[in-house]
Amino acid sequence: MAYLSQYQYYDNDGNQPQDANWGSYQYVSLEDIVNNYLLMYSGNHSLVNNEERYKILFHAKRAIQELNYDAFKEVKVLELSVADSLRFVLPSDFVNWVRISLYKNGWLRPLTENIQVLSSKAYLQDQQGNILFDIDGNILEPQYSNIDFDRLTKTKKSIYLNRGHQFDGMEGWCFNGDWYFEKRFGLNTETANFNPTFNIDKKAGVINFDSSMAGESCILEYISDGMEGGDNSLITVNKLFEKYIYAYITYEILNSKLGVQEYIVARARKEKTALFRNSKIRISNIHPGRLLMNLRGMDKIIK
């Protein structure tokens, strides 16, 4: 792929969207990676030979997925409004979450994951507790379980010190001019949080919130696997990891190939892991400016 001219970079050749190429120089495309690998690391005089391209492609994509999971710092952010359903549907490329926040009155308030369940399935039962089925033998389910119904109707109590708390809105007792609703000493700090709470139901693909989140704006920070919805032309990887990906492909192919001497496999593994460490150090971006910022806080007096 050719290098971009300045006009292409800044103005996308006058086309929309204007920002299509901004920052693109940090990345190398999957297409380039596979092409370069086949050209430079595969062939009659190379360790890797007679391998179909789809294997190279597979290992390249696997490497990119692994890097997205635990090496890149490429966190995606999505803001959605939580309606009365108290649900936030996970993004289509969601793999894992980093942080979930409430955005209100100009403040970003990180939320706490509820240690209790917030949602449940339920089966219809008769008076004797027998589960009910339809004529096809399928279990009958109510629209909501009791816990869901209470949560949605804002009657579920919360162990957190937020709006759903059992003492929220209730009078306490006054001592020396201060009101107390539960014991001050021995406070459970884990649940001492005023903000709404959430649970992630990964199988259902939703984040369930408690009732205090209704109508609020939620910001989800999450990581993906970098596969860009299956569009090969959009898959890119940071250049700092380019050499690592070549080493990863070589190792995976040699490791699964019959008759490759163990010392060659070991050499490939060492190269791969060394490059991985180097790349992680590079992308962690440790430089004097950042260290200086940290060191400036060194002499701050902690009360």
Added chain:
Amino acid sequence: MYICKKDFKMINEVRNTVLSILNKNNYGYISPSDFNLFAVNAQMEIYEEYFSSYNKVVNAENARSSGTDYADIESPIAETLETFLKTSYLSHIGGNSFSAPSITTTGDTAYYILKLITHSTLLVSGTNTVLVPIGLGDSTASFLSDGISQGDIVVNTSTDNAASVVSVVSNNAIILDSDIFTATPENYKIFSQVAKEADKVSVGKITMLNSSLLTSPSNIYPSYTLEGNRIKLYPSTINDYGQIECVYFRHPLPPKWTYITLASGEPVFDQSQADYQDFELPEEDAYKLVTKMLEYCGMSIRETEVTQFGMTQQSHEQPTFSVQQ
């Protein structure tokens, strides 16, 4: 190595040599028709040896027993093979199926398909309205604004002929590298010159590959299977003539020693006949051809000495390099 055009007729030299050796010891005579039959097989045998020799040379290089410059034994073999390389658009059968190179579609047959190149992006389609000398004219088109550029592929879908864009004269006219539009109205499609190489996949694997989330064929990474004379492209959206270029080693043309018969009944070489065809191998293979022909001739005239002579000479011709295991 055969790069320059031969300035002599190798087939006549080979035939004269073979006849001389046979006549020398009164072994007999080989008729022109028999000679032509043997010539086809002899040439094919030597052609195939080039591929196996190339493989041996590569192994020798990997064993560090081959050099560069004058010790480079790979390049001459590769260059000889490359004289048989050809690129042709594949004939579209229907759906995502294309015909492998054949006498009726490409004028020759493939010994080995080196690669398939795909052009998956359709830029423009339409119908020509005027005839442009060696070009395409369409008064309703907007070739310039549509981004048509030099090298894009223009296909006459009415006649299944393809050509490349040499220059875009105006929004309504394109100059091509061959005259594929000879009447109006004829339909056309223009595909982007952006080429992707299709990966050959065995028929046994293609179903799994198509089901694979990470590696299923796409326009960037297309695949193909070969079933008989039918090439199937994946993804199946690659389904038009002009979208597939096949780069292949063609079979050498069958050599034919043509002649006129004198009053005495003796055949005399006549290269002016329409079906005349010389050997396509390099000049230095004449010796190999003679020995191969002698081997066949010996079998034909039941003279084992001739066959043995031919085989002995061939054994002297074997490559002297070897790879130590």
